[in-house]
Amino acid sequence: MPWYKGKILVEALDSVEPPKRPSDKPLRLPLQDVYKIGGIGTVPVGRVETGILKPGMVVTFAPTGLQTEVKSVEMHHTQLEQAVPGDNVGFNVKNVSVKDVKRGHVASDSKNDPAKGAASFQAQVIVLHHPGQINPGYSPVIDCHTAHISCKFAELEKKLDRRSGKALEDNPKFIKSGDAAIVKMEPSKPMCVESFIEYPPLGRFAVRDMKQTIAVGVIKGVDKKEAAGKVTKSAQKATGKK
Template sequence: YSITGVGTVPVGRVETGVMKKGENVIFEPAGASGEVKSIEMHHEVFEMAEPGDNIGFNVRGVGKNDIRRGDVAGHTSDAPTVAKEFTAQVVVLQHPGVITVGYTPVFHCHTSQTACTFLDLTSKIDPATGQPLPDKPDFIKTGDAAIVQIKPTKPMVMEEAKNIPPMGRFAIRDMGQTVAAGLCLKVTPAK
């Protein structure tokens, strides 16, 4: 589930799985966990919530200061993945210059807004075939698609797009505009 953590109760959209009253959930990267006491939609109380539901919920033992916007809740048995690094496929939509190793724009993924650093430009992607090109690029620019290695500057949840698409897609923003978009191919977990 992707959670925004606004106000006195966490609110968000169930992206995958089913949340049931009485089960234990964990918020990552905060690490706070507890039992779901109640689930509300449109001021009505429900026993469970399914993908697509926008809910507010109470968790016993988790206060409003324990979690923040961008945290993701999941079952304690299958906790959301906190990424140490991740491999992504990105498309540069509009950038006034070039993107090189070390570039650190803000990645918008689910409800998280986290600055992330380009660690490596692995390969450009041939637009005709969709296959990686053999030569390692020194930079990428507007119109390029590439496989890149990314490191968040602080803990953030990122899932592989093939497993949970809404939690593995992102927009990259800088200078007040969306400069690139992409999807996560592989995550190196922080723990």
């Protein structure tokens, strides 16, 4: 084809750059489960979303603020020197009871932007299907990463045009199916979330009620709160060494 001056298909495929894994970001690892294994101890399990997890690292679990040292990291019964984004791993932690950590908690590097709990967060939501109206005070369940926690629509800040994103109305009295809005949400229990721009896997959520998905949203900002969590002896020793 003399008129075509572009790349041939194979060249075009070869020139596609694979997406970069976000391993340069601080660690975020939402826990899927926690096991107590005889002779080993407490083993949280989850997928590394951002950053790197290594043995010897001191991690902070949000939202409790618990700090401890990672003894070892395993994937499919194989010891790893480090786990990168996309890896589903189990990691053994020192001096931690299985009751201290649970599904929905988030592991992070204590020395590099450690994760914290959210007092509240601002989100942009789209209401997919609700039989009535959503008013301030409505408290459905939010599914965000592995967390499953009731959150209150504390304020309806703005109603938006779904296509352009422009504000249509400030402080609407309610929102309904088909509406997009900026809202302030408050978790009923301690919860760790992040803004979508900084940590996408921890910044998107589904709103569940009446056994269905009512709305979906992305988190624009988080009002974080400090948690004076327990620091284990192993974490103190590891921090002292470095």
